[in-house]
Amino acid sequence: MASDFKQIAILGVGLIGGSIGLAALKRKIADKVVGIGRSEEKLAKAKRQGCITEATTQWQAGIRGADLVVVCSPVESIVPLVEQLVPFCQPGTIITDAGSTKQKIVDTLHLSESIRGRKEVYFVGSHPMAGSDKSGSDHATADLFQNRVTIVTPVAETERTAKATVRKFWESLGSEVHEMSPTEHDAVVAATSHMPHVIAALVAASTPEAMLQFTSTGWADTTRIAAGDIDLWRQILTTNRGHVLQSLANFEKLLAAFRTSLEAGQEEHWIKLLKQGKHHRDIVGS
CATH class of the missing domain: 3.40.50.720 (NAD(P)-binding Rossmann-like Domain)
Structure with a gap:
């Protein structure tokens, strides 16, 4: 053949x-x-x-x-x-x-x-x-x-x-x-790849170095992609800045809603967000 x-x-x-x-x-x-x-x-x-x-x-x-x-x-x-x-x-x-x-x-x-x-x-x-x-x-x-x-x-x-x-x-x-289209592609990957990389890196960066010895699989799974090549990601985030900023804005709204409901003791509101996250993760699977 x-x-x-x-x-x-x-x-x-x-x-x-x-x-x-x-x-x-x-x-x-x-x-x-x-x-x-x-x-x-x-x-x-x-x-x-x-x-x-x-x-x-x-x-x-x-x-x-x-x-x-x-x-x-x-x-x-x-x-x-x-x-x-x-x-x-x-x-x-x-x-x-x-x-x-x-x-x-x-x-x-x-x-x-x-x-x-x-x-x-x-x-x-x-x-x-x-x-x-x-x-x-x-x-x-x-x-x-x-x-x-x-x-x-x-x-x-x-x-x-x-x-x-x-x-x-x-x-x-x-x-x-x-x-x-190229524009649609960049919007999609900003939400599914580029913004998650930023969040993973910030989770890792926000963890005090003195506490790193106490991290376990949850922290490791969440921050794995933060180990990626920095210059490679500099180029990606620079060339897709607009779509990444929009994805970060969407994330910030959810984070603010979660924080506000947690502070106010509105358990049903922040549990709803956790359920939405679990639902999306379950759709993707392993």
Whole structure:
């Protein structure tokens, strides 16, 4: 059975990029997976781990012959990387990304002269809703995307065949794929990912250091994501500031209502909020 892609190039072979490579090779989606990065040592390790079949620090060489390029870099570097890549891609190449924010990336790239001048090279924004507070290919797994949501963010200018190919790609890795606009995506992830990260970090920060020895599983579960890379989260929160602020405002209203009812001894009011939280958590499940 023929593979979907002769060659996939992955820029950034960390947790996400490494897991994409592992899954693509395990599921025989690609004949060859080329890892592109700045560290020869890290690339060599990713190759030993089976995340990629070839490695290079020269991205022009890495994308040569690729029919799919997946950019797995921090969000602030995605636009300049794609703009540099496009002139060197072969006709028909599809480029997608794994960035946690989408509106600024998609809007900028669809107005970019480098892409508009290469109509046979296509960009389709995407975001796999999978990951960990851990980083690096050491933590990559072939089933990272299995039964996890990936959001694809086409716009009016997105080429239909390219969109369908990117959708099928993520589905082939085991994802449940949803399509929405870049703006809607950023509002959704602000509420479901970005704001929760801020809250987890603040819970951890508000705990006196002298009390940390007495924390248990509840504190650890609540604050796990606060261990994520700080600069990565700086970029995410900066590029999605407006939607995160709105999500924080919604959270602040609930927190104020909880505090007011607790202070007033209005047990039925704050218990109602706890029940709402439990109901939402039960819907999501383990």
